[in-house]
Amino acid sequence: MELYENKLSGSIPKEAGNMTALVNLWINDNSLSGVIPQQIGNLHHLRILCMFMNKLSGPLPPTISNMSSLGTVDISSNTITGALPSEIGSMKLGILILDHNALTGTIPSAIGNMSDMRSLLLSSNNLNGPIPSTIGNISNLRDLLLSFNKLNDLSSNKLSGELPSSICKLSHLNYLLLSNNTLEGRLPHCFENFSGSLTIFHLNENKFSGLIPSTFSKNCSLMSINLGNNKFHGRLPKSLINCQSLRVLYIGNNRIQDDFPFWMERLRKLLVLVLRSNKFGGNMSLPSRTKFPFPRLQVFDVSHNEFLGSLPQRYFKNFRAKIYPTVFYEEFLDYVEMILTLKGQDQLLNRLPETFTAIDLSSNRFCGTIPPSMGNLKSLKYFNLSHNSLTGHIPSSFGNMSELESLDLSTNNLNGEIPSELTRLTFLAKLNLSTNNLVGQIPQSNQFSTFENDSYIGNLGFAEFR
Template identity: 40%
Template sequence: MQALESAEGRALLQWKESLSNTDGVLDSWSLSNLKNICNWTGITCDTATNTYVSMIDLGGYNFSLRGTLYNFGFVSFLNLTHLVLFDNSFIGSIPSAIANLTKLTFLDLSLNHFESSIPLGITKLTRLQYLDLSYNNLNGTIPNQISHLHNLESINISTNHFGGQFPESIFSNLSKLQSFSCESNLFQGPFPTNLTSLSMLKIINLYDNHFYGIIPQEVSRLTNLIELTLGQNNFSGAIPPQIGNLNNLEELNLASNHLSGPIPSPFGNLTNLFYLLLAHNNLSTTLESFLCNFNSLRIMDLSRNNLRGPLPQCLWNFSKKLWFVDLSRNQFEGTIPGEFAEKNRLQFINLKGNHLGGPLPRGLLNCSILKVLNVANNKLVGSFPHWLDVLSHLDVLILRSNRFYGTVGTSNTKHPFPKMRIFDISHNDFTGALPGYYLENFEGMQNESATGDDIYLSQDDYIDLVLKRTERPVQSYNLFTFLDFSNNHFHGEIPESIGKLRYIRFLNLSHNQLIGNIPSWLGNLSILESLDLSSNQLEGKIPEQLATLTFLSVLNLSYNHLVGPIPHGPQFNTFNNDSYLGNTALCGFPLTIQCQGNNNRSPPQTPAPDGEEDSGNFGGGFGWRSVVIGYCSCMPFGIFVGYVAFLYGRPRWFVRFVLAGR
């Protein structure tokens, strides 16, 4: 070993001593192994001479390494070209002594807990090509001196607390810049037009900041652009038609702004587009003029606009790669196009909140891998689409608030809807008995897998469940096993097959004509959180077994014919009078009518929340926002994780690209 190499080894050992919770990652770093530091974990030496450390890569250890960089020994690593520490638990500020790493070309400190501002020492690393400080707690403004880093190809400062406006000169010398991402910060001001002079740019990501004003047409100069992500800001005005000239564009995200006017017809030139996200604006147009040209499109989210007219007949067939379509909360009318190509890739269809009529098209049978179908709040008619039960991957079916009628009945399918987790046919005109045959086959609500790992969606991509009397965004709906038959004309008794749904969390049978007793076996639904049986013809006593439901936080038994004492229990003691209205023969806490005997001592009453809705909206149905989600194949809804990770988590493809060339 050379003396310099020994100095590097001792510097690493000194740094190791200052770290905690290393989980054995650095066990190979030892004094007894000092002569072999090139074999230490995460250490790469110069391949030509093997006499000095050229790369330190301790990234991706899932927050294992904890400590600061103060004892790193920057002066000992004068030949270091790569410093990679992402996905750990480093804290404190980034020392200005980092300026000593004059040969550094690659710096990745992302996914840590660094704080304070960007040190001026970083702005002296003039050989730097890749800089990633994302997912930390950094703050302040971006120093003008960043412009000195004229070799930079990628900057990622996303998910921090940076603010203010970009200095006008910050991009003046960054002619090699290919990727710029500052999403999820506090930046403000107009679109930084000096970005449009950087001809090599491939990625612009300003998502989730406070930028305002118009989107400049000069962005069309960036002919190499493959991603333009400006969503979740305050941009206004019309979408520049010149964006249609960006022939290499693969992702366009302008969602959640204040954009108005039509979707420009030149968008039809974006034939390489994979992701089109224009949701939550005030756009108004029809789709015929441009949609059918997007033959590479995979994800289309145009929800929450004022789009109108009929849905184009090419809707399901213009792209063989299309798997996600969200056109909800617009003004579309007419019928749902019925032509679905065989072996299509559609997995998510959301048409909620339009003026669509007619029946559901049987062409949906060609969507063999469909997971989510939401057509709520339209004017659809017809009997229950029992033919959908052959779609073995369907997790979510929402027919809420339409004009469906008749009995739900039984099925010729041996195992109908085996993966169903969310089933909402409320606010229709269904009659007959509750469909026990379907219920007993809802394996997604019977197996423990229904309570699998969380799947987190972005703020822009959620299901609005009207649960617990408050509409709220649901970040993880893999956990939401939900059954809603409310506001129909079902009659008869509550079927025993519901008792098999041991992993159901929300059950709403309200506003029907159900009779008989409340079954005691409902007490076996051990993770039930919301139970609404209101406005039926139920009679008898409230089963004591319901008091064992320790997760039950919403109960509505009002307007039935129930009698006798209200059970006592940890959850029952929190329910107020509203849960029992219209049952004149009930007694005991929380009612003022006391039962005969001494078994009704009143525990302290928990005040009811203000502004509660009536039982017609109690615990009932839900709507959707588009999504959307890195790819996670082990979960039933992993498809959505992939969408969010790509659109909002920012894929690390550029990291891998640069690392591959090192």
């Protein structure tokens, strides 16, 4: 029965349990409300049960475990409450999708009895407690999503404790998303072996510590790694160069202590590189043998580290993604979750738009002048060089950055006048030139007429403030 994407409202009638010959029930994308009736368990021949995107509430009926033919259950994006019934472990489900609800309690250890499970999605609920060690018994599991999207959901899983070593048995994992919980401890070494099957590996916003797995295999298939906001230390493993399909690497807000990973310049599909708020250091302008480094990069954030020397000019010449938006776009990019400083505020992005571009080199020890070649970044939207020791003039070529929405050059030692060419930046919504040595008149035309005085304070040589 296919009744999806209509405007059905009201509750699911108890009489639905009388349709015992029913094989498929699709009533998703409606406005159905109320509880799921116990009588649903009478549908012994049902193989697919899809009720997602409704307004259903109350607990899952324990009678659902009577449906011995059921292979797929999707009741996501409702307001289902209560605990996962332990009876669910007796089912032979291949797909169980209950994310974006309000489930409470722990994940029952009986979940490990579901040996045929391929996809288990419990993200964005109110689950707590440890991940049961029996999870390792689900040997065919491909997708394990237990995370919480802070941007869109009120429900928040708070799974705790260490990852069970039995997770090493899940050798076919494709998606592993455990973000935004309170998991802790060191990662099992077996994660190095998963790199041949894993494509999405997100453990961000937890309390994990220790070293990042150091040996990624030659057949690495990882496309997105997010380990941000944990307590990882040590160096960035050079074996990541084996992950030639990698699009996203986010390891911000950890304790990684290393030089800049020049070897990553050869990751030709990389879209996002975020190393912010670690202990990286050294000179990023050292010679490199890579002719076209980072050819597809859209987001480059190394802020709040200890880099020194001149700005890495070769990156601004060759970041072609900043000039021609990338063509590498897959559905998985909707899972991207990044914290970036945009327009002076930390903001959370839960997906990567195709045209989104950002460079953030702020809060380091860069010195010297700003290369005029930066003006070639014509599709760059967010640019932050603040809190460094940069000298010289603001390049007039910045007027060519026609898509720029935010420019922060504050807290440097820049001198000279504001180039009149900057008035051509008609998309510029945020400008911060404060705490420099700038002089002369402040432009009054176009976007400059909208900026407050705090964009310019700390420059004693300006002729006047508005």
